[in-house]
Amino acid sequence: MYAIVEEGSRQHRAEAGSILHLDERPVEVGQRLELTRVLLLRDENGAVVGQPLVPGAKVVVEVLGEDKVKTVTQKFRRRKASKRLKGHTQRYVRVKVVEIVKPGNDTAASA
Template sequence: MYAVIKTGGKQYRVAAGEKIKVEQIPADVGAEITLDQVLMVGEGESVKVGTPLVSGAKVTAKVLSHGRHAKITIFKMRRRKHYQKHQGHRQNYTELEISGIAA
């Protein structure tokens, strides 16, 4: 069984036992959280697609850790204009382990 969930403005296809990194969620490490924005649930040939959400569907997950992704470098330059700008960014994330999908 798998589900498509929406969190942090992004969509993720998840199944039980998977580990995913999502935008930071304010929850303690080790806490069980419920993700109730489920867009689609599928099992074998049967697929339930929500309009826009599947009613009554929930995904439970355990918070494994919080961290920061690798640094990305932003470099802007205008040729022949003596303009260069360097900037870096590291996005925070929360690592989740999907424990169950309830349709």
């Protein structure tokens, strides 16, 4: 079972037990969050596609910590002795998917 969730400006494929990197937010390690913007839900019976969201579906995640990723953009023109280097450090929150809650009945797929 998996779900496609929208968080921020990105879409993530969430399976029970998988690790996701979400945009930075003020959270504590061990805190649980609910991602309610579920666009697609797939299980053994087939897929449910939202119009635009699947009503009643949610993904519960647990915060594991924070990550930082350095992003570098480099421009180089040959034979002109011109090089330009720009970059920034993007911060993320690393989370683990605990369960995916289906709409209607309260059965969930947990890790």
